[in-house]
Amino acid sequence: MIITISREFxxxxxEIGKRLADELGIDYYDREIITEIANKTGLSEEYxxxxxxxxxxxxxxxFAKSFTMYSSLxxxxxxxxxxxxxxxxxxxxxxxxVIVGRGANVIxxxxxxxxxxxxxxxESKIKRCKSKAVENEKLTDKEIQNKxxxxxxxxxNYHKIISNLEWGDKNNYNLCINTSGVxxxxxxxxxxxxxxxWFKKR
Numbered sequence: 001m002i003i004t005i006s007r008e009f010x011x012x013x014x015e016i017g018k019r020l021a022d023e024l025g026i027d028y029y030d031r032e033i034i035t036e037i038a039n040k041t042g043l044s045e046e047y048x049x050x051x052x053x054x055x056x057x058x059x060x061x062x063f064a065k066s067f068t069m070y071s072s073l074x075x076x077x078x079x080x081x082x083x084x085x086x087x088x089x090x091x092x093x094x095x096x097x098v099i100v101g102r103g104a105n106v107i108x109x110x111x112x113x114x115x116x117x118x119x120x121x122x123e124s125k126i127k128r129c130k131s132k133a134v135e136n137e138k139l140t141d142k143e144i145q146n147k148x149x150x151x152x153x154x155x156x157n158y159h160k161i162i163s164n165l166e167w168g169d170k171n172n173y174n175l176c177i178n179t180s181g182v183x184x185x186x187x188x189x190x191x192x193x194x195x196x197x198w199f200k201k202r
Contacts, residue, residue: 024195026096029097037087088108122148175194
């Protein structure tokens with residue numbers, strides 16, 4: 001049972017993933033993937049996070065002083081993609097896991113995965129972001145909205161790099177969940193039942 005969670009920023013996809021893993025009694029992977037890639041490549045987790053999901057493939061190029069450095073950066077980014085693919089497949093081979101983000105729905109396409117996409121309206125995403133913000137973070141609703149748009153654009157760009165499938169297109173997922181106005185913990189038991197039945201029929 002391998003479940004992948006793709007999600008819009010602020011939609012609660014990470015919370016769904018964690019609660020589902022707990023409900024189903026299976027492993028949960030999110031930041032742990034970045035840590036493992038860092039261990040394999042020797043690169044910082046922050047840099048890997050920028051590359052592997054946020055789509056910032058042009059980000060480090062602004063520091064390039066020569067073609068040699070530019071080529072080196074391209075090589076590093078390719079190394080991250082290769083390491084990420086290896087880590088995800090190692091997880092899938094163990095079986096029974098919820099994997100959040102990292103393009104797992106595409107990278108693990110040869111496995112029997114259930115691919116979920118989580119989304120919400122902007123009002124709900126802003127509200128959820130504000131509820132999860134650290135105490136001293138005082139962003140306006142407009143600033144939060146801009147952050148959501150920017151991060152989702154990065155996720156979409158990253159998805160284009162690893163696949164010709166459209167990120168967020170309902171046709172590319174087994175289940176799409178709209179969390180607008182939803183208390184996530186209340187839907188987890190029925191969602192877990194649905195997923196278990198889905199796998200039983202595969």
